[in-house]
Amino acid sequence: MKTLCVEGWRGINHSIAMVNQHQLLALMDAPDIQLYHRDCPYFMKHWSRQTMSAGFAAEAQARIDALAEPPAGTREDVRMRLTSPFSSRIEPGVRTLTFMVTEVGLVPECFDAPPQDVAAYTRDGNRVFTPSTWSRDRLVDYGIDPAGIAIVPHGMKAEALVEPSAIERELLRRAMGIAADETVFLNVGVATWNKGLDLLVRAWARLRQRQPRVRLLLKDHKSLYKVGVEHVLAQVSRAHPGLLGDGALAGVSVISDSLDQAQMRALYALCDAYVSPYRAEGFNLPVLEAMACGAPVIVTEGGATEDFCPVTLAQRVASRPGRPEDAPQVDGCWREPDEEALLEAMAAVADGRVRRDDPARDAARARLRADHAWPAVVRRALLPLI
Structure with missing residues (x-):
């Protein structure tokens, strides 16, 4: 022994x-x-x-x-x-x-x-x-x-991260005040530069200008790192005047509480897509958990999620290697996602072109759950x- x-x-x-x-x-x-x-x-x-x-x-x-x-x-x-x-x-x-x-x-x-x-x-x-x-x-x-x-x-924890039935999903959305015709995009990452939250907010706000029935649900991490999403929203507002007016901000919901596995599953289950346009990640566990719960995911191509995101379950956002002028305070390697490609991937979800109930997706999720x-x-x- x-x-x-x-x-x-x-x-x-x-x-x-x-x-x-x-x-x-x-x-x-x-x-x-x-x-x-x-x-x-x-x-x-x-x-x-x-x-x-x-x-x-x-x-x-x-x-x-x-x-x-x-x-x-x-x-x-x-x-x-x-x-x-x-x-x-x-x-x-x-x-x-x-x-x-x-x-x-x-x-x-x-x-x-x-x-x-x-x-x-x-x-x-x-x-x-x-x-x-x-x-x-x-x-x-x-x-x-x-x-x-x-x-x-x-x-x-595969036994806890199970896909909801259609009825359970409807009840979860109703409990959050989400209407049947609304599209909800979710991200639970820390609001740091490498997570690409600024890219997500910009793309979502642009999509909302075309399709007002889209919402953005974010998970805050103040208890962990004392970093909130407010500074990202303010940064985007300053850099793009008019993009995040009162009408747009009304579509953003922020959860600041610590959540257990069941509560995280509920978030994954009720969203229409989990979106992670990250610049650099070591792994990106929420993407794995979201897929297990049946949520379509949108991720940066070329990064850490390449190891476990099958094309059946994930839309990959085109990206290029990061350059010093993208982030002068960062030294290392990262990917810079293409914002137009991100916007198109999110629009595909909002337009109903990405289905949750597909036999190929079911089989891919089963393999994912068994392997991980x-x-x-x-x-x-x-x-x-x-």
Whole structure:
């Protein structure tokens, strides 16, 4: 039996903490592994379980919380670390798996201290794991040996993210005050530049000028990063006078509360499309979850979602490599989505040209759910590393 000690965050809904906790639940059922957990300090002081609940059922959270640190003197066969910033220390004699994910590329601030020996992450059986080909390529750009990097995609709680019936979907929309003839576009990403929320707001506002019965539903993340969507709306208003008048803003709804998995499923279920015109992502888990819940998705082509978005379920927005003049404060790699292509993809949804109820889509969703359920991901991609 191998002894595995996972170092990371639990109890909160930060993406890395959620990945850690879902992996822990799957690892508990893995044979021949003695599992321990060592808590690491949260990245930001204001993070807490009280305001950022992970949203697991009480029984599941209790199982996660019950994992103890290894007793004194325990020999760890494998140490797995999922925190940010990434630890720069590799302890000799302990095989270490380090989770790294990046959007535009690694910089010194990604580490708790400048790594003195980058090769140590992939030497003597040590490995780095990352969730997408895009992120892997950015790690290689930094100098990490590609032979020592494994792609372990994020998964989903497939049993919770089920497609709603037509009746349930109608009731969910009615509860949100959404009329039958309204088209709802959803995005739940943090309002940072790389997520492309400014592009989404502009394209949606232009579409609303042609088709007034379109709405935009956004999820805020003030409790996590203290970043709201208001600054994006204000930025677009300043740059494009008249585009976001009072009539347009009346079509924007913002949810600021922390949501559990059932509430997130409701959002995915009631929308007509999940739209993510991102510039750079490490993975983009909401896109995966939205597809599982039956929502058509619109994503940037060429980025991280290429790994898991089949053409049957996703419209890909044409994009080009980012240039310095696009974002002078950003150093790294990104894609710049074409706004006209984004507008056309959203118009296709509003015009009814993108159907939810299609046998090919049903089959693609079934494959997606089977391949990306957390137990399947852990068995297929993570356990071989351990």
